[in-house]
Amino acid sequence: MLVFAASDKGGTGRSVTSANLAYHRALAGDDVCYLDFDFGSPTAAAVFDVPDARRAAEEQGLHTYLTGETAEPARVDVWADTEHPVLRNRPPGAGRLVLMPGDLSGGEFATTEDNLRRCVDLLLRLNSEFDVIVVDLSAGRSYAVDMALEATSQREMRGVEFRWLVFHRWTRQHVSAAANLVFGRRGILAGGVSRGHDEGALRNAIRFVRAAVPDPESSLWSQVSATQSAWMRACDSDLKQLASSSGIGYSLVLGSVPLEPVLQWREQLITDEDVLDSQIANRETWEALSELAGRLTDDKYWEPA
Numbered sequence: 666m667l668v669f670a671a672s673d674k675g676g677t678g679r680s681v682t683s684a685n686l687a688y689h690r691a692l693a694g695d696d697v698c699y700l701d702f703d704f705g706s707p708t709a710a711a712v713f714d715v716p717d718a719r720r721a722a723e724e725q726g727l728h729t730y731l732t733g734e735t736a737e738p739a740r741v742d743v744w745a746d747t748e749h750p751v752l753r754n755r756p757p758g759a760g761r762l763v764l765m766p767g768d769l770s771g772g773e774f775a776t777t778e779d780n781l782r783r784c785v786d787l788l789l790r791l792n793s794e795f796d797v798i799v800v801d802l803s804a805g806r807s808y809a810v811d812m813a814l815e816a817t818s819q820r821e822m823r824g825v826e827f828r829w830l831v832f833h834r835w836t837r838q839h840v841s842a843a844a845n846l847v848f849g850r851r852g853i854l855a856g857g858v859s860r861g862h863d864e865g866a867l868r869n870a871i872r873f874v875r876a877a878v879p880d881p882e883s884s885l886w887s888q889v890s891a892t893q894s895a896w897m898r899a900c901d902s903d904l905k906q907l908a909s910s911s912g913i914g915y916s917l918v919l920g921s922v923p924l925e926p927v928l929q930w931r932e933q934l935i936t937d938e939d940v941l942d943s944q945i946a947n948r949e950t951w952e953a954l955s956e957l958a959g960r961l962t963d964d965k966y967w968e969p970a
Contacts (some may be wrong), residue, residue, distance in 0.1 A: 667788060667827035668799045668961055669813050671853065673842035675706070675804045678876030679832040681932040682922055682954070684712040687799045688934050689958035691762040695796035698763045702802050702809045704728050704774065707767030709801060712932050714749040715741050718766040726768030730787070731780040731812075738765050738787070751936045760796065773808045776815050784816045792825050797961065806851055814853065818860040828961065829853065829871040830919065835878040835904055844911035847871055869969050873913045874957065875921035883923070883949075916970040920957040925950040 670683040684699065691697045701709040707726075710718035718741040722729075725739035743762040744755035755762075774780070791798045803809040817827050831853075833843035847853050857867045879886070881897040889897070908914050927935065927946045935954060939946040960966045 666797055666962060667792065667817070667825060668797060669810075669827065669829045670799060670801045670832065671810055671829060671846065672804050672832040673806075673846040674833075674839065677804075677832040677834055677839065678922065678928065679804070680708050680801050681712050681928060682832060682874065682876055682957075683799050683801050683830070684709055685934055685954045686958045686961065687797070688762065689955050690797050690961070691760045692756060693958070694758055694760050696760040696763075696794070698761075698765065698791050698795040698798045700765045700791075700798065700800045701727060701767035702800050702813070703767055703804075704772060704809055705803050705807075707769065708932060709764055710741075710766050712934065713741075713743050713747055713764055714752070714933070715743055715746045715764060716748060717741055717746045718764055719769060722766040722768050723770075726766055728768035728772070728774075731783050732774065733779060733783065740765060749934065749936075751938050752934070763795070773803060775808055776812045781812065781815055781819075784812055785819050785822060788816060788825070789821065806846060806853075806856070810853065811856060814857045814860050814862070818857070818862050827870060828967065830874050831871060832874045832876055835875050835901075835921075837904065837907060840904060840908050840911060840913065843873060844908075844913050848912055865969075869967065871917070872919035872967070873917055874919055877924045877928070878921045879924045885924070919960050919966055920953060922953045922957070923947065923949050 670679050672679040680703065687697045687699045699709055701707040722739060725735045725737065727738050729735045730738035741764040743764055744752060747753060800813060802813060816822060831843050831847055833839040845852060853871065854864060854868060858864050881894060881901055886894065886897065925947060927939065935946045935951055937951065940948050940951045
């Protein structure tokens, strides 16, 4: 299964959440490949803590592969090559976790017939090799998003299952931007239909993920004043109404990740050691990421809204 990760803006938690979802799927036993298609600002190597990926991307990054400058993109075995102390040894029962890094000095580029063929070929090969392929796309209605829509519309891709996750933070600006990215005049749906996608099928393959969501009932906010607490609850209620009226209400939300201090300071994988041993991360974050990872392939969360 292909999972495309999109967002209208940077700073939504798209990349770090997607990396954590890939990590959880691998922990559950799936063979997982993570493609860094964020051509303008690839960050996956830092999240997985694999400095070798940065060196490999200088000559064999995905940008270099898609533009025909190398025959094969680099592959990095995260379990073997990470410098993260908890991840250095592949856990018992875990599947493969492979990163295909983006070029550090890449950039956006328009889709041509040649790089489209390379993209389709890569996705088909990976789909036969891995259980889940996470494709982290550049923010906005980018060339990377266009390439994903074009590639999945090709005849040879018709038997490949794909899903879209659209990430946004829990603010008025981000809620409106996420809705526009999908439903706007030049959004993902319109772009997909113009390339031959069935509108209903594509619409049903899209779910929203809310990141860095403050919970007014959380102990994190227990010390705020009564006035601040009331204001937060009112804002939360207003945002729920805005999301509903914008077409991205509860039925289209795959899940949400709570505001996590660790992720505000550093884009990283949240491990069980971070929750249970060092206790630097919250259990609610770990559980939210685990639930999201499971829902990626749970059909009951992808039924027509």
